[in-house]
Amino acid sequence: MRPTLTHLALHVPDLDACIAFYGEFCGMRVIHQREGKGSRIVWMAEPGKEHAFIFVIMPGGQQRNLASDDYSHFGFAVDSRERVDAIADKAREAGCLVWPPRDEPYPVGYYCGVRDPAGNYLEFSYGQPLGPGAEAMPIP
Incomplete structure (x- = not known):
């Protein structure tokens, strides 16, 4: 079997703000959450894609300060x-x-x-x- 991209995991500075943002702007919803490694870990997915691709978001990340002409996205x-x-x-x-x-x-x-x-x-x-x-x- 070839590798298949299934998720992207991110540490974020404000977990609840990111959950609200991805719900509001992207229509994603929390499909799983748990306490792990001393913090809350949240899985979010687009409806219908819960088994195809998810974001895993966790607290503890640094704020990214990208330039407006940085097209990482x-x-x-x-x-x-x-x-x-x-x-x-x-x-x-x-x-x-x-x-x-x-x-x-x-x-x-x-x-x-x-x-x-x-x-x-x-x-x-x-x-x-x-x-x-x-x-x-x-x-x-």
Whole structure:
């Protein structure tokens, strides 16, 4: 069997703030939590993807201070340009918008960038050959 990417584990400075953020902006929900290694460990997933890919978040991390032109990010696909705009508006209101919506040539598409409470960047995109419905799209 080949290796399969199943999760991303992050130490974060404020666990509860990150749980709320990923629920609000990404629609993820807590699917498991436990006390382990002296702290609370939380698993979050998108509904329907609980057995495919999760975030494991734990307290104790350092705040990340990425530059606005640092494109390290977690990528989330959405179903329309309007959804990208709505997320950008919500992030602007919350003070966590990093990259306003913009168009880039295929395969990048239309996207915006948002900062989570730990300082990680998230990209919300439409029009990439990734995510639901992209099976029919060619990857250059």
